Amino acid sequence: xxxxxxxxxxxxxxxxxxxxxxxxxxxxxxxxxxxxxxxxxxxxxxxxxxxxxxxxxxxxxxxxxxxxxxxxxxxxxxxxxxxxxxxxxxxxxxxxxxxxxxxxxxxxxxxxx
Amino acid sequence: xxxxxxxxxxxxxxxxxxxxxxxxxxxxxxxxxxxxxxxxxxxxxxxxxxxxxxxxxxxxxxxxxxxxxxxxxxxxxxxxxxxxxxxxxxxxxxxxxxxxxxxxxxxxxx
Numbered sequence: 001x002x003x004x005x006x007x008x009x010x011x012x013x014x015x016x017x018x019x020x021x022x023x024x025x026x027x028x029x030x031x032x033x034x035x036x037x038x039x040x041x042x043x044x045x046x047x048x049x050x051x052x053x054x055x056x057x058x059x060x061x062x063x064x065x066x067x068x069x070x071x072x073x074x075x076x077x078x079x080x081x082x083x084x085x086x087x088x089x090x091x092x093x094x095x096x097x098x099x100x101x102x103x104x105x106x107x108x109x110x111x112x113x
Numbered sequence: 114x115x116x117x118x119x120x121x122x123x124x125x126x127x128x129x130x131x132x133x134x135x136x137x138x139x140x141x142x143x144x145x146x147x148x149x150x151x152x153x154x155x156x157x158x159x160x161x162x163x164x165x166x167x168x169x170x171x172x173x174x175x176x177x178x179x180x181x182x183x184x185x186x187x188x189x190x191x192x193x194x195x196x197x198x199x200x201x202x203x204x205x206x207x208x209x210x211x212x213x214x215x216x217x218x219x220x221x222x223x
Contacts, residue, residue: 031209045210056209099144099145099204102211104157104158106155106156107155
């Protein structure tokens with residue numbers, strides 16, 4: 001059974017803080033994704049990694065960076081958190097085949113005060 | 114990337130009803146299609162893949178219409194537990210990045 005875990009379910013941070021969100025998958029998947037989900041806007045892709053140390057910007061990368069030093073771990077970094085980054089953050093992983101399904105972590109609900 | 118459109122609903126149906134959702138996609142080169150289910154405040158989970166020949170899993174049937182560029186999800190004999198948001202996902206050929214619809218909300222009431 002595929003398992004994708006995220007470091008926190010709920011997180012509260014202050015404006016200007018640096019925030020790290022971690023995602024770990026145990027299925028040796030090549031591809032990993034970070035999304036944010038907001039009411040009425042659906043899932044929006046922030047960054048995508050197709051292999052270790054490889055990354056691509058998604059639709060809304062501004063204000064975010066990522067790190068993938070090991071295959072199983074994909075980190076999302078908010079360099080200086082702002083209130084408009086309050087959201088649900090979802091990580092997903094998938095094998096290297098684009099036609100395969102994605103498996104999602106439970107999400108991190110981030111509130112920036 | 115191209116668009117994937119869904120009616121946001123909500124679809125409000127009584128238990129036992131049959132309900133159907135459609136999802137249209139704009140890229141004719143799309144190669145794989147999925148329906149995901151997302152419960153409130155939870156992560157999306159795969160409900161079923163959609164094959165060219167259609168796919169049935171118990172009360173759920175998914176179909177693909179390539180000519181008109183849409184996929185459908187039919188739920189028969191709705192249960193209260195079917196209440197959720199249903200997300201349509203399309204993978205374009207040659208792209209690593211799937212495109213998500215914004216979801217259709219289903220509410221099944223007693």
